[in-house]
Amino acid sequence: MFVDFFYLLREYRIFPSPTEFLDLIDVLSQGYITSIREFYFITRALLVKDESLYDDYDAAFLQYFKNISVPVDIRKEILDWLNLPLDELLARFKPDQKELDEISLIEWQEIQQKFTQRINQQTEAHNGGDFWIGTKGRSPFGWGGMHPGGIRVGGFSGGRSAIQVAQKRSFRNYRSDRILDVRQIQIALRKLRKLGKIGAQTELNLPESIRLTCQNAGEIELVWEKRKKNNLKLMLLMDVGGSMTPFTEMVEQLFSAASKANHFKNFCYFYFHNCLYEYVYKDAELWEGEKISLEYLFKKYDSDYRVVLVGDAAMAPYELTMRHGAIDYYQQNETPGIVWLKKFKKHFPHSVWLNPELEGPWIAQSRRMISAVFPMFPMTIQGLEDAIIELMKK
Amino acid sequence: MLGSTFYQCSMNFDQFHGAKKYIVSSELRDIVNVAIALQRPLLVKGEPGTGKTLLAHAIASALHKQLIVWNIKSTTKAVDGLYIYDTVQRLNDSRFGSKTRNVDNIEDYIRLGKIGQAFTSEEQVVLLIDEIDKADIEFPNDLLQELDIMEFYIPELDKTIKAKHRPIVIITSNNEKELPNAFLRRCVFHFINFPTPELMREIVQVHYPQLETQLIEICLTHFYSLRKINQLRKKPSTSELIDWIGVLLKAGLSLEVLTEKIPFIGALIKKDADLSYLQKYKSYLLNFVNKQ
Numbered sequence: 001m002f003v004d005f006f007y008l009l010r011e012y013r014i015f016p017s018p019t020e021f022l023d024l025i026d027v028l029s030q031g032y033i034t035s036i037r038e039f040y041f042i043t044r045a046l047l048v049k050d051e052s053l054y055d056d057y058d059a060a061f062l063q064y065f066k067n068i069s070v071p072v073d074i075r076k077e078i079l080d081w082l083n084l085p086l087d088e089l090l091a092r093f094k095p096d097q098k099e100l101d102e103i104s105l106i107e108w109q110e111i112q113q114k115f116t117q118r119i120n121q122q123t124e125a126h127n128g129g130d131f132w133i134g135t136k137g138r139s140p141f142g143w144g145g146m147h148p149g150g151i152r153v154g155g156f157s158g159g160r161s162a163i164q165v166a167q168k169r170s171f172r173n174y175r176s177d178r179i180l181d182v183r184q185i186q187i188a189l190r191k192l193r194k195l196g197k198i199g200a201q202t203e204l205n206l207p208e209s210i211r212l213t214c215q216n217a218g219e220i221e222l223v224w225e226k227r228k229k230n231n232l233k234l235m236l237l238m239d240v241g242g243s244m245t246p247f248t249e250m251v252e253q254l255f256s257a258a259s260k261a262n263h264f265k266n267f268c269y270f271y272f273h274n275c276l277y278e279y280v281y282k283d284a285e286l287w288e289g290e291k292i293s294l295e296y297l298f299k300k301y302d303s304d305y306r307v308v309l310v311g312d313a314a315m316a317p318y319e320l321t322m323r324h325g326a327i328d329y330y331q332q333n334e335t336p337g338i339v340w341l342k343k344f345k346k347h348f349p350h351s352v353w354l355n356p357e358l359e360g361p362w363i364a365q366s367r368r369m370i371s372a373v374f375p376m377f378p379m380t381i382q383g384l385e386d387a388i389i390e391l392m393k394k
Numbered sequence: 395m396l397g398s399t400f401y402q403c404s405m406n407f408d409q410f411h412g413a414k415k416y417i418v419s420s421e422l423r424d425i426v427n428v429a430i431a432l433q434r435p436l437l438v439k440g441e442p443g444t445g446k447t448l449l450a451h452a453i454a455s456a457l458h459k460q461l462i463v464w465n466i467k468s469t470t471k472a473v474d475g476l477y478i479y480d481t482v483q484r485l486n487d488s489r490f491g492s493k494t495r496n497v498d499n500i501e502d503y504i505r506l507g508k509i510g511q512a513f514t515s516e517e518q519v520v521l522l523i524d525e526i527d528k529a530d531i532e533f534p535n536d537l538l539q540e541l542d543i544m545e546f547y548i549p550e551l552d553k554t555i556k557a558k559h560r561p562i563v564i565i566t567s568n569n570e571k572e573l574p575n576a577f578l579r580r581c582v583f584h585f586i587n588f589p590t591p592e593l594m595r596e597i598v599q600v601h602y603p604q605l606e607t608q609l610i611e612i613c614l615t616h617f618y619s620l621r622k623i624n625q626l627r628k629k630p631s632t633s634e635l636i637d638w639i640g641v642l643l644k645a646g647l648s649l650e651v652l653t654e655k656i657p658f659i660g661a662l663i664k665k666d667a668d669l670s671y672l673q674k675y676k677s678y679l680l681n682f683v684n685k686q
Contacts, residue, residue, distance in 0.1 A: 017579050023432055032431065041421035042428050049578035051439060051585035190531075206481055213485060220489050 002028070005064050009047060012060040016047035036065070052381075185257035188384045192306065192391065193230040193263065203227050233266040233304060234258065235348070239311030240271050240284050247356040250379060251310055254354075258308075268301070274315045275337035275370075276344055277326050294340060298347045306391045307344075307351035309374060313367040314357065320366055341373045352387040354379045416445065416452040417597050422584055426453060429582040435523075435541055435563035437578070440586030442568060443631025450522035450564040459562070460519045464508035466528045472536030475509040475523075476546045476555075500550050509540060510555055518559035527567040534577035542580055589632060591618060601636050602643065612652050613639055620662060626671070630662040638662050 006021055024046045033039050040061060048057045201224040212221040236258055238251050258267060270280040270292065280297065282290040319325045320338040333340075345351055353374035355367070370376065375390050377383035418426075426449075429436035438446045454461035464475055484503045487495055495502040506514060512521040526534060540546045544557035565581065567573065589597060591614055598610050613635070621629045630638075638661040647657055656662070663669050 020579055023434065023582075026432060027428055030431070032428065037421075038424055041424055045425040045428060045582050045584050049437075049575075049581065049583040054585065204482075210481065210485065213489075218489055220485060 005043075005060075006047075008060050008064055009057070012056040014048055014053050014056055014060070020047050185254055185381075185384065188381060188388060189257060190263065191385070191388050192232055192234065194232045194392075201226050229265070230263045231265050232306060233301075234264045234268075235301060235305045235307045236267070236269040237276075237280065237307065237309045238269065238271050238284075239274060239309075241273050243274075243312055243314050244356075247312065247379075250356050254308075254310060254379070266305075270297075272311075273326075274311070275319055275326070275366075276309075276340045277333040277337055278335070278340070294344065298343075301348075303347055303349060305348055305350070307348045308387065308391070309351065309353045310379065311353065311355065312357040313353065313355055313370040313376070314364040315366045317365050317369070320369055338369060338373070341370065345373050350391050350393075352377060352390050354383065354387060416448055417593065417600060418449070418452065419593065422449070422586065425582060425584045430562055432582065433560050435565050435581045437526075437565045437567060437573075437581040437583045438586060439567045439569055439583070441588055441629075441631060443633045444586040444588060445632065446566040446586060447522065447524055450520055450524075450566075453562065453564065454520040457520070457562075460515065460517065461522060462508050462512050462515075462519050462561070463522045463524060465524045466526050466533075468528050468530075470529045470533070472529075472533055472540075473507075475507040475537070476540065477507055477510050477548055478505045479503060479550055480505065504548065504550060506555075509537075509546070512561040513544065513546075513555050513557040515561070516558065519561045521561040521563045523563065523565045525568055526565050527569060527573065531574075535574050538576060538580065588621075594632070594635070597632060598636070598639060602639060605639070605643070608649060609652070612649065613642070616652075616656050617662070620656075623672075626663070626665075626668045628663075628665050628668060634662050634664070 002024070006016065009016060024043060027033060027042060027046070033042055044054065044057055048054060203225050205223040205225045208223040208225075209221060212223060213219065215221075236255060238255065240248070240251070244251070255269065259269070270282065271284050272280050276294065279291040279293055282292065316325075320341075321336050323334060323336055325336060326333045351374060353370060353376045355376055356379040358378055367376070375387070377387040377390070426436060438449060440446055450463075451461060453459075479500075480503045483495075484497060484500075488497045491497075508521065508523075512519050541563060544560050545554055547554045594614060594617075595610060598605065598613070602610075617630060617635050617638075620626070623629075638658060641658045641661050642652070645658065651657060659672065660669065663672060
């Protein structure tokens with residue numbers, strides 16, 4: 001029965017490896033899991049290694065166990081399953097070619113061997129034991145508490161079944177396709193790095209010191225060198241006002257994460273409205289702050305900068321294509337927005353566009369046009385990670 | 395009550411002062427046992443203050459085993475945990491001589507790291523690798539082999555150190571960096587959810603058995619409403635709640651005062667920005683949050 005579950009997990013984009021599955025079989029076959037609740041938590045601990053996947057796991061678990069009657073004691077079922085002829089068992093649990101490529105051949109042989117071993121051991125039933133919790137164990141973590149100093153269990157939750165736990169879907173907040181929070185953005189931003197040797201010579205180069213000391217007939221000669229540091233420069237351009245208002249908080253979070261991440265060599269940010277034209281602004285209140293022409297921007301910031309533009313890219317097509325098309329009267333652009341965007345991309349080849357509005361059938365014409373210029377990613381953790389990979393391409 | 399209480403013995407808790415007892419959820423207890431049975435490292439993640447580090451201490455004292463703690467810093471390298479070859483000392487000794495060490499004997503300059511100590515211990519120990527995510531992104535990958543087969547090779551001595559008894563390995567992570575998949579595959583993983591009010595009540599009771607129920611309820615209400623304010627940069631956690639109640643008890647505040655306001659809020663909220671934010675909008679925020 002669990003092979004189906006294994007594959008169901010894969011449908012839910014959780015990809016446990018055969019090794020991990022084998023661990024589960026190990027635990028199951030030793031008779032440690034006696035209730036569906038234990039099955040729920042232990043399987044999760046063994047197969048799902050990322051809390052952002054817990055919600056998917058809950059969903060898969062529900063789908064799998066909701067409609068079949070769950071025996072209180074699942075041990076018999078496990079034993080039945082393990083008593084199948086070995087060939088059949090292995091045939092049921094066969095990784096596809098891609099997985100076989102991932103795990104080494106030796107690893108796979110080892111798995112097969114362990115499988116066989118396990119099944120041979122299966123003739124003796126496991127009950128109790130000094131090591132395990134179980135129901136009859138003498139372990140300090142005991143259910144029955146025969147060990148003098150076991151860990152006390154929060155007693156309230158014992159009766160709740162695993163299905164109910166799964167139904168609560170309490171890990172929904174940890175989903176990775178959910179909209180970002182500051183900390184997660186920071187984690188993602190850490191991947192933006194380009195190491196180079198800069199600064200004062202503060203690190204001892206040991207091999208070189210030894211070599212020179214030997215050459216010096218034992219008179220100690222210390223060699224110092226520069227420390228490796230992140231050489232990456234980041235520019236953030238944010239669309240504010242109008243249709244971006246609902247996303248203000250999200251953009252603020254990205255901004256605060258980026259400005260707090262002190263591992264960049266340089267970090268600068270500007271604001272714009274809807275589309276880039278002649279000017280960008282130093283202040284989110286656009287017109288009240290200083291305005292900076294794109295030409296100046298191109299002069300001051302070299303093409304080595306990694307640029308992240310944030311905007312919903314939703315506007316009337318003429319705002320992109322027409323002279324004087326800018327939605328703000330004061331802008332009076334002589335050059336159409338799309339031309340500016342292309343110029344910008346030409347100067348800053350490492351630039352991406354993050355879009356907080358999720359994709360859907362309502363996708364705007366303008367969005368299509370902009371995503372033809374800039375690689376566009378949704379503003380989710382996954383999207384940000386993909387965007388960073390794009391930024392780090394040479 | 396299922397199971398029985400178990401006490402934290404003679405451990406030194408600098409950051410958890412006052413914490414003497416540990417309450418664990420049933421699922422975490424099961425998972426700990428699975429990890430021990432499978433002889434796999436247990437990786438624990440969760441918000442700060444959910445008792446990740448304390449878990450290792452609890453396991454060690456429950457199983458009456460020695461605990462070896464390896465605190466990871468941003469500069470820690472994987473090999474530091476295995477052994478340290480003090481070349482600079484040897485270089486120095488070769489020039490200036492030493493009374494206690496023999497320069498010709500490399501072994502005199504090799505010291506075992508925390509993993510090395512755990513492997514060579516005469517009894518099984520609990521090894522805590524604390525905050526593994528603080529180190530470089532590649533760090534966990536460098537430990538794969540060592541944690542898997544529990545042995546490592548010292549080229550300088552042409553010697554392999556093999557674990558006499560496989561240690562019980564507990565690894566904690568604050569989620570600052572992603573851990574590599576190959577590493578994750580070898581661990582048993584558990585994410586400690588923030589304690590529910592029910593569990594929190596028990597935790598508080600364990601720490602302050604004499605506390606009146608009414609007082610606990612008010613404290614918990616304040617605590618969880620503060621936690622509901624998403625604008626806070628650092629939400630108060632369990633250890634802060636325990637500290638705060640300790641402060642309240644010392645100050646001897648009455649129930650009436652507590653109902654009206656949150657005294658000594660500095661014990662709960664640690665960031666200046668959060669404090670000033672709260673002072674400005676407190677009444678409004680709490681009203682709003684409590685209505686939700």
